[in-house]
Amino acid sequence: xxxxxxxxxxxxxxxxxxxxxxxxxxxxxxxxxxxxxxxxxxxxxxxxxxxxxxxxxxxxxxxxxxxxxxxxxxxxxxxxxxxxxxxxxxxxxxxxxxxxxxxxxxxxxxxxxxxxxxxxxxxxxxx
Amino acid sequence: xxxxxxxxxxxxxxxxxxxxxxxxxxxxxxxxxxxxxxxxxxxxxxxxxxxxxxxxxxxxxxxxxxxxxxxxxxxxxxxxxxxxxxxxxxxxxxxxxxxxxxxxxxxxxxxxxxxxxxxxxxxxxxxxxxxxxxxxxxxxxxxxxxxxxxxxxxxxxxxxxxxxxxxxxxxxxxxxxxxxxxxxxxxxxxxxxxxxxxxxxxxxxxxxxxxxxxxxxxxxxxxxxxxxxxxxxxxxxxxxxxxxxxxxxxxxxxxxxxxxxxxxxxxxxxxxxxxxxxxxxxxxxxxxxxxxxxxxxxxxxxxxxxxxxxxxxxxxxxxxxxxxxxxxxxxxxxxxxxxxxxxxxxxxxxxxxxxxxxxxxxxxxxxxxxxxxxxxxxxxxxxxxxxxxxxxxxxxxxxxxxxxxxxxx
Amino acid sequence: xxxxxxxxxxxxxxxxxxxxxxxxxxxxxxxxxxxxxxxxxxxxxxxxxxxxxxxxxxxxxxxxxxxxxxxxxxxxxxxxxxxxxxxxxxxxxxxxxxxxxxx
Numbered sequence: 001x002x003x004x005x006x007x008x009x010x011x012x013x014x015x016x017x018x019x020x021x022x023x024x025x026x027x028x029x030x031x032x033x034x035x036x037x038x039x040x041x042x043x044x045x046x047x048x049x050x051x052x053x054x055x056x057x058x059x060x061x062x063x064x065x066x067x068x069x070x071x072x073x074x075x076x077x078x079x080x081x082x083x084x085x086x087x088x089x090x091x092x093x094x095x096x097x098x099x100x101x102x103x104x105x106x107x108x109x110x111x112x113x114x115x116x117x118x119x120x121x122x123x124x125x126x127x
Numbered sequence: 128x129x130x131x132x133x134x135x136x137x138x139x140x141x142x143x144x145x146x147x148x149x150x151x152x153x154x155x156x157x158x159x160x161x162x163x164x165x166x167x168x169x170x171x172x173x174x175x176x177x178x179x180x181x182x183x184x185x186x187x188x189x190x191x192x193x194x195x196x197x198x199x200x201x202x203x204x205x206x207x208x209x210x211x212x213x214x215x216x217x218x219x220x221x222x223x224x225x226x227x228x229x230x231x232x233x234x235x236x237x238x239x240x241x242x243x244x245x246x247x248x249x250x251x252x253x254x255x256x257x258x259x260x261x262x263x264x265x266x267x268x269x270x271x272x273x274x275x276x277x278x279x280x281x282x283x284x285x286x287x288x289x290x291x292x293x294x295x296x297x298x299x300x301x302x303x304x305x306x307x308x309x310x311x312x313x314x315x316x317x318x319x320x321x322x323x324x325x326x327x328x329x330x331x332x333x334x335x336x337x338x339x340x341x342x343x344x345x346x347x348x349x350x351x352x353x354x355x356x357x358x359x360x361x362x363x364x365x366x367x368x369x370x371x372x373x374x375x376x377x378x379x380x381x382x383x384x385x386x387x388x389x390x391x392x393x394x395x396x397x398x399x400x401x402x403x404x405x406x407x408x409x410x411x412x413x414x415x416x417x418x419x420x421x422x423x424x425x426x427x428x429x430x431x432x433x434x435x436x437x438x439x440x441x442x443x444x445x446x447x448x449x450x451x452x453x454x455x456x457x458x459x460x461x462x463x464x465x466x467x468x469x470x471x472x473x474x475x476x477x478x479x480x481x482x483x484x485x486x487x488x489x490x491x492x493x494x495x496x497x498x499x500x501x502x503x504x505x506x507x508x509x510x511x512x513x514x515x516x517x518x519x520x521x522x523x524x525x526x527x528x529x530x531x532x533x534x535x536x
Numbered sequence: 537x538x539x540x541x542x543x544x545x546x547x548x549x550x551x552x553x554x555x556x557x558x559x560x561x562x563x564x565x566x567x568x569x570x571x572x573x574x575x576x577x578x579x580x581x582x583x584x585x586x587x588x589x590x591x592x593x594x595x596x597x598x599x600x601x602x603x604x605x606x607x608x609x610x611x612x613x614x615x616x617x618x619x620x621x622x623x624x625x626x627x628x629x630x631x632x633x634x635x636x637x638x639x
Binding site: 005 | 539560561564565571576578589590591
Binding site: 012014021027051092105109115119121123126 | 203
């Protein structure tokens with residue numbers, strides 16, 4: 001029987017998409033009662049609305065307030081990645097989707113469309 | 128053959144990239160006031176940065192994780208955020224100082240007021256960070272910085288009383304006329320300048336940018352254990368030149384021009400020209416390293432895509448952070464705050480940033496989840512622990528002498 | 537519920553005596569659908585009075601430099617593993633255990 005300590009081995013690790021791109025951190029994990037009532041990890045929670053409550057105190061409140069203002073969807077629910085999409089956990093967490101499919105980070109897209117993407121050379125290959 | 132070339136190139140860039148505006152000014156200033164009696168602090172700092180850069184390079188090569196990933200993962204979001212704030216401040220202040228340093232060096236070369244050069248230097252730094260390939264950026268800056276070897280040539284040409292100089296180096300203690308608090312303030316400043324956290328941010332992130340794998344642990348080690356100490360020797364040469372030329376004349380160092388003065392005395396105008404080229408290259412290289420490090424640390428804390436190995440638009444927020452930091456850095460220098468004073472005050476934030484950066488590196492370097500069989504051996508752990516204690520003591524000890532001496536006045 | 541809501545919560549036994557804070561959530565990894573890493577089922581709470589995070593080297597699978605290990609071992613408080621089945625109720629104020637749990 002393999003056991004996993006989720007604070008030690010899962011929380012705050014980097015999430016990588018199918019192509020090895022950086023997606024987000026494991027900002028928090030969602031647990032829901034299974035058929036027998038025992039909680040099961042159901043999703044990775046992402047972004048300021050997941051991280052804010054863990055920060056606590058003033059920085060946490062600021063982060064929450066900022067996130068709610070910027071968020072496309074109102075409310076306290078952060079974007080999530082279903083835990084079934086996780087294919088491996090090592091020094092990072094591998095997920096079986098692409099960054100675009102996951103779409104957990106609307107702000108990245110906004111910055112890309114409105115600021116960085118408008119600068120000349122933004123599509124120039126990396127290296 | 129290609130591999131040998133790669134390793135050699137790595138060493139050269141490590142040497143050239145080691146010295147920045149803080150090292151240049153601190154070493155010349157200390158040499159002019161204390162001779163080589165503070166050489167031990169630089170040596171200690173070089174050993175310390177080697178110990179932790181080796182660990183962070185190994186983690187980057189084997190696990191693919193850069194330093195600020197480790198900070199967030201081991202310290203958690205809250206203390207990680209405190210470290211992010213402190214490191215970002217130190218790195219941003221250093222970034223401003225480097226931009227200012229480039230401008231001051233260009234003023235030396237052209238006699239045009241440095242404030243006019245500041246926007247030029249800022250724009251040039253941004254263009255390079257935005258468009259130039261990572262390997263080209265790293266190698267060019269490092270290789271040009273090698274022109275600082277002129278300080279070694281100058282010291283040799285000055286033909287000083289070597290035994291006496293060496294004797295200074297191995298007999299610590301404040302010279303007559305200098306108080307002990309001032310002496311210790313500068314000891315900590317030199318140690319802090321060598322161990323500044325952006326070096327490990329840049330070194331480990333650079334490893335990921337260059338797609339290091341397990342095989343590159345050797346490359347990383349050679350860069351660290353050969354390149355950094357040789358870079359440290361350059362720092363000592365700067366201090367030595369000042370000790371030989373400026374100390375006997377009672378000249379103190381307040382400007383970048385005075386840093387280069389001994390070279391002019393020893394090698395003449397052409398030597399001075401080379402030294403100024405070295406100043407421009409070393410500070411411009413360090414501006415690139417610190418600017419990118421601002422982006423690396425923020426993006427790695429939040430888990431955003433970062434790096435120059437992808438198209439800029441695919442790492443949008445990373446490039447946005449770099450751009451905003453650049454604007455802040457340029458704005459700071461344009462307020463006419465002395466760039467050299469900036470580096471001295473950033474030491475306070477280092478007191479928070481240093482322990483909180485090096486502790487997680489040491490812990491993860493022991494974690495088989497990350498490194499498998501390549502975890503720290505006894506020697507790495509012995510030195511790591513020892514230096515962590517030194518860093519803690521220096522961090523706490525930095526504040527009282529700094530206040531007592533008003534930053535070494 | 538979120539993992540972050542359980543972590544750091546105080547834990548009390550059935551008499552109301554405080555045992556410590558939740559330092560970690562221990563899950564059993566079970567086979568999941570094809571190609572997935574598996575299903576994590578909450579099995580136990582790792583409870584301690586220590587304020588220093590187990591991530592610094594006294595958690596499982598971890599090694600750390602001798603001096604650091606020595607300091608961490610010297611910390612007051614011990615690690616207690618409480619099975620999730622022993623949790624009677626939990627709220628913002630803390631987690632209360634049933635009397636069958638040997639806290």
